[in-house]
Amino acid sequence: MAASDIDAAAKAADVEYDEYRQQPAAVAALGDIDEVPKNYYYSPRFIGTGFAIGINLLASTGGFAMIAPILGEIDASIGPGSIIWLSLVYTMMLAVGLTLVGQMSDVFGRRYFFIGGTLLGAVGATIASRAQTIPVAIGGEVLVGLSAATGYSYAFVIGELVPMKWRFLANAIIFWGSMPTAGFGSAISTAFVLYTEQGWRWAYYLLIIANVTAAALYSLFYFPPSFHQKHGADTIMRWVKNYDYIGMFLYVAGLLLFILGLSWGGSIYPWKSAGVIAPVIIGFFCLVGLMVYEAKAKIAEPLVPIHLFKNRGFLASAIVLSLGASVYYSQAIVWPSMAANVYSNGRAMWAGWAGTLVGIGITAGEIIGGTLAKHIGFFKYQLLVLITISTISLGAMTTCTPDTPKTAMGLVFLATTAVGWAEAIVLPACNICIEDQNEIGTATGIAGSMRSAISTVASTIYSVVLASRETTTLSTVVPKALTKAGLSAPSIEAYMAAVAAGETATDLGKISGVTADIIAIGSRAYQVAYADAYRTIFFTSIAFGVLALICATFVPNFDALLTDKVATQLNLSGKEVTTPANDEKV
Template sequence: MATTTADIGQRTPGDVRMTSRQRLTLTLLLGSQFMIAVDFSILNVALPVVGEGLGFSLAHLPWIATAFALAAAGFTLLFGRIADLFGRKRIFIGGMVLLGLSSALGGLATTPEVLLTARVLQGLATAAVTPAGLALLTTAFREGPLRERALGLNGALMSAGFTTGAILGGLLTDLLSWRWAFFINVPVAAAVVALAPALLTDSRIVCKHRLDVPGAITVTGGLLALVYGLTRAGESGWTDPGALGTLLAGAVLLIAFWHVERRSAAPLVPVRIMRRRTVVWGNAAGLIAFATETSLVFLLTLYLQEVLGYSALATGLAFGVLGLGTVVGGALGGRVVGRYGNVSTILAGGVIQAVATLSLVALGTSGGWLYLLLAATFVGGVGNMLLIVGFMVTATSGLPDSLQGLATGLATMTQQVGITLGIPVMSAVAAGRTGAETGPSPILSGVTAAVLVNSLLVLVGSALATGALRSPGRLRLRRGWPRSSPRP
């Protein structure tokens, strides 16, 4: 019997117990993904201190984060496909080795150039480890309750990692030195590298095709240009000629990539994959989820520090409640998908997140409004994680194991582009409302305007994705579709 894409995840519960080996594998992979997520944000609150220590000018300080984001987003899709072709276990372990070495280099840096080199290498390591680790995770568990639970826990820990990074960065910087934001990765990476060969099953795909070099060049160049353009627009404004030119170049390269893939005998991303409704609309939901929640953290950071006068460390601690909400949402996500279906989970998560975010429009200039912020970010974190779990299950379901690296590479790329996209967009909305005025009241006005847009965006985006996934069409998935089938 055929089922529509909306039915993925609605299955009869079977044996949902993990073996001891699966538990150990899950712990190892979740630990590595958590560490990667921490790296995204661990330096954010320490940027001024890093700048003073190494002589960064204020204008160049954002490049400490941008250098990481460029490499991580630009090379994720490429490394995801390389992992499919040459071995996910091999790419995963190699990426962890690079992460450990680049973290040691960053901790020992004495000049801005060395630090930026370390951040680029950390980004490349992230681009290798994240899709390879997710592909190892999805192939270690069959489609069904176990995979949904694993993806839910993975999403929860990754989101919690962003929050933990902010808290940990503040603590390490205050108590020890900003250098420990790098050094802390070294023993963790070493432990993962030591345990991975024995615990992970090599899921190498034997493939006679060569790597699609033209596709790799166009998609990597396009993503690098897109992320750089978005970052520059956030710094210099959306009318900056350099930002607009780079964004245009990125669009041209990505269009060229599409045409290259249509004619390639061994495409990096088969065009038929990008025509799957689950892939397209699942990733669209993921883009909305990451763009809105990460930009909301940026907006609330402005509120806490510029309106309420909180320190960087106190701001990081306040976001611990958001982290707790994402952990709860991740723990519930797999069960909600199993009971109600992945598409219903996307809609429910989007509605919960949108309503919680909308309540933040009521924030005021007194400290008493902190309680509303804490409650709303907790509930919104639960909803955001339900949306993310629904996205991950949708974007990776119904595909054979040979394409899981590609599917998780696309999902990871979606995550990183969403993180990069959200902040400059919401910053532009807030700045447009604030104008040239300064002080708590104008900043609050800009923040609440952006919060309203954020809420509407997640509500409309999740509703559109849900409608597209539920609409009838020629795309159908069958239960029991052979995993070895060459059809994606």
């Protein structure tokens, strides 16, 4: 092809690109609260939408909070298998789905994404609930994780419907809807296992009920701006044709491979193996390629707008959000096992209730923060105080022993409540600080994906540190205590193997030389060994807290942005209308 032909083709592409970007958008500017219809916020459409968002979030948080604590019971029921994948696929699908849901619903309209997403969650929960093998359950959980991207999109779904100054309070109200699963998920799923005939399957039955209810409420009440209200007379096929498919491929492939490699490390494959190194490196370069492509290519509607990362308010808030989530996800894994191994003394239901402290703390903090943060103001300084409290509280956990359960519970609750309050500030900040409110879904979705990806890295670090430390403490503290008690080496080996297999005290008593006193000494030794291992985790948490504290100093005080402006409104008629002046749908 001649150079002149190449130049002509390039100019033609530029003309098409410019025309495409200049298509009219009927929903472009922020409106004022005075322009909202009378009693709009008391209308059935708005109230019904609020309930839909709350129940959607309940189902989405339940997909992890109720399933992760009972992985052992599920494995015992339909395993053996790679049961850890049941929680891994959830976090991976959520990380991928958040950006896609946010950006694509910004472009094509939100209504059918959220109806379809909740129905997808119901299908996934149905598959998992009837699974007879681990792979089938994992397949169902993949759909549950993808569906959760709609629930975790609450911040922009409700945020765009209320004045900027009300976004904190709107989020706080929605958080109440998630409390049953986000707060009490561990206790609920443990109770299902202990007290129902169907056991763990009831956790998925509850997800089916919640997702179907959310889908029904979205169908009846949720009528946000449609595609034509966003783009006037433009056609869907034009936008489909020009969609950022290369960016989508690089994003999905990069994020999945990167998280997959980290998740495999130390659990499925050794850290030095090609099965870990290859996906991490390939995934990393795909993500680098994504950023280069989005920055250099002419894309009508980029999946990841680079200008967001040049916005200090958005970027700093997103990083603090991610580091705060790192505390939540790590403690959601560490604390329930610590409560069971160090403090429960075999009381399964007590461990289930104690395990809820992290979820209750985070959710309570989100509610308190969403209610009070705006009235206090000085957001940067709120964050600095809250992160300091969280870091000191988790650091103080290093002083806890098997004899201080109340102190440990109080510190964990205080730390996670502070993290929840901080999250209630930085999550709305991610969509308040952006320059164009038409990108509210894209910005919040990217922040959510960053949150999932960074917290996965942090959780991996916590898991590696804990596994290494547990190996050391269990292999030294327990044998030493049993030897001192007079148990022989062969009996010690048999005793530890029996404990690892979950044998009862009666079974342990059948081992040569094992008495009731020996069992008591052994039980205490295990508590001490586990406490020593978890102590290392809390030392590690200090590093993440300090990093979050540094990043929080870059969050601007955005009080001036909390105005009466409203990004968009629900269509109270539920029907599209046309504007006689230009015959475009609005």
